[in-house]
Amino acid sequence: MSSPRFRPYEEDIDRQSPNRNLAPVSAEVDAEQQLWVGGCRLADLAAHYGTPLYVLDETTLRAGCRAYRQALTSHYPGESLVLYASKAHSSLAMAALMTSEGLGLDVVSAGELLTAIAGGANPRNIVLHGNNKSRGELELALEHGVTVVLDNWWELDLLERLCGQREQRVRLLIRFTPGIECHTHEYIRTGHLDSKFGFDLEELDGVLRRLAMAPWAEVAGLHAHIGSQIFELQPHGDLAAVMVKALGRARDLGHRPRDLNVGGGLGVRYVASDDPPAISAWVQTVSAAVAAACGQQNQPLPRLLCEPGRSLVATAGVTLYQVGSRKEIPGVRTYVAVDGGMSDNPRPITYQSRYTACLPQRCRDAATETVTVAGKHCESGDVLLHHIPLPPVASGDLLAVFATGAYNASMASNYNRIPRPAAVLAHGGQARLVQRRETNQDLLHWDVLPEHLDQSGPVPIR
Numbered sequence: 001m002s003s004p005r006f007r008p009y010e011e012d013i014d015r016q017s018p019n020r021n022l023a024p025v026s027a028e029v030d031a032e033q034q035l036w037v038g039g040c041r042l043a044d045l046a047a048h049y050g051t052p053l054y055v056l057d058e059t060t061l062r063a064g065c066r067a068y069r070q071a072l073t074s075h076y077p078g079e080s081l082v083l084y085a086s087k088a089h090s091s092l093a094m095a096a097l098m099t100s101e102g103l104g105l106d107v108v109s110a111g112e113l114l115t116a117i118a119g120g121a122n123p124r125n126i127v128l129h130g131n132n133k134s135r136g137e138l139e140l141a142l143e144h145g146v147t148v149v150l151d152n153w154w155e156l157d158l159l160e161r162l163c164g165q166r167e168q169r170v171r172l173l174i175r176f177t178p179g180i181e182c183h184t185h186e187y188i189r190t191g192h193l194d195s196k197f198g199f200d201l202e203e204l205d206g207v208l209r210r211l212a213m214a215p216w217a218e219v220a221g222l223h224a225h226i227g228s229q230i231f232e233l234q235p236h237g238d239l240a241a242v243m244v245k246a247l248g249r250a251r252d253l254g255h256r257p258r259d260l261n262v263g264g265g266l267g268v269r270y271v272a273s274d275d276p277p278a279i280s281a282w283v284q285t286v287s288a289a290v291a292a293a294c295g296q297q298n299q300p301l302p303r304l305l306c307e308p309g310r311s312l313v314a315t316a317g318v319t320l321y322q323v324g325s326r327k328e329i330p331g332v333r334t335y336v337a338v339d340g341g342m343s344d345n346p347r348p349i350t351y352q353s354r355y356t357a358c359l360p361q362r363c364r365d366a367a368t369e370t371v372t373v374a375g376k377h378c379e380s381g382d383v384l385l386h387h388i389p390l391p392p393v394a395s396g397d398l399l400a401v402f403a404t405g406a407y408n409a410s411m412a413s414n415y416n417r418i419p420r421p422a423a424v425l426a427h428g429g430q431a432r433l434v435q436r437r438e439t440n441q442d443l444l445h446w447d448v449l450p451e452h453l454d455q456s457g458p459v460p461i462r
């Protein structure tokens with residue numbers, strides 16, 4: 001067995017582009033082989049907060065925000081705004097942190113919208129997405145003066161009525177599918193023509209004409225999002241050109257759009273073989289493509305908006321588990337079970353996603369066995385990591401899974417009535433609780449036992 005491929009203490013940690021590392025940028029291993037994140041020994045955090053535990057590294061989060069903002073300042077000659085796609089991880093702490101770094105937020109529901117506002121985001125820098133926004137969600141957006149990403153004709157009619165009733169105007173970005181393919185997992189691919197999101201490119205003219213006669217609507221710009229976990233730069237370059245052309249069309253039809261929102265989608269490193277582009281390279285490609293297309297088409301430079309989610313938060317996160325049972329099936333495989341699984345990380349069972357892990361108390365021990373890390377849920381598919389080389393694993397050991405900051409806590413469930421983990425934000429030797437652990441009592445909180453089924457109540461009718 002070769003030496004372990006994961007080395008958080010590797011010197012080639014990319015501090016400028018955290019999406020290119022497996023581990024948080026602050027990860028360190030001490031002389032006792034203990035892994036630290038944000039100046040906190042992970043074993044101490046597990047002992048204090050229990051497991052499973054989501055640990056978020058504040059330095060990594062801030063480094064990602066700064067990478068996007070600085071690259072836009074360096075490479076894009078016009079104005080720009082980075083919107084954090086809060087569906088990757090939505091919490092008060094994250095909204096506040098992103099706001100403190102000068103980012104706006106993209107939200108997709110009333111819940112995410114209220115979290116962003118309660119976390120201190122300026123409603124002017126919030127955009128509301130969704131292919132089926134409810135009337136209540138749209139009203140909330142109007143109430144707070146949030147920009148709405150117009151998705152479909154039904155929503156256009158609904159907004160027209162709501163704005164009429166409220167005697168109010170709404171700022172709109174029009175979402176369309178630019179027909180650009182990208183090589184990513186089919187379930188999360190949204191840019192091709194068969195997408196549930198947005199208008200077809202061919203419909204755009206009709207939408208723009210209708211809105212040109214709508215005093216209640218301000219067409220602020222256009223939006224497209226072509227997918228997620230993308231490792232190629234070309235699709236975003238092509239996208240920019242298509243969008244600049246569409247902006248020109250909007251101007252021809254009497255609108256004065258200012259914003260061009262290219263969505264998110266930059267990939268991150270989940271396993272050693274993943275090699276995503278740096279944030280600065282992505283920004284440079286998009287910036288150059290927009291500027292070039294504006295030059296060629298004789299259009300003014302729009303304000304450039306982008307909506308990164310995963311690439312800002314994924315590698316800031318580490319999930320800590322404790323190992324329990326082991327099952328060896330001779331000649332087949334060895335299962336090592338941890339105290340969480342598909343409820344705290346549904347990505348492996350949903351998307352066959354791969355991860356990297358280590359024993360955070362024995363980081364430098366050679367990997368001498370290959371195991372399958374299973375969760376504790378009643379599903380055979382509840383496997384977090386397949387065929388992962390590790391030092392000998394014993395029950396009671398801690399296991400750290402890397403790059404779990406995106407689409408883990410936000411997609412967590414209570415399947416099998418397992419409480420959701422706590423989350424802490426680590427920085428400078430201090431860990432601060434940002435989400436408290438659910439209790440078994442919390443799980444019963446929303447249940448209602450009808451009187452006729454209550455064994456302790458009146459005798460049921462027979």
Ligand SMILES: *Cc1c(COP(=O)(O)O)cnc(C)c1O
Nearest residue numbers: 085225228264265307308309310
């Ligand atoms: C999911 C999503 C994003 C963020 O995607 P990432 O791949 O996490 O960067 C941005 N914009 C929209 C509209 C999305 O649906």
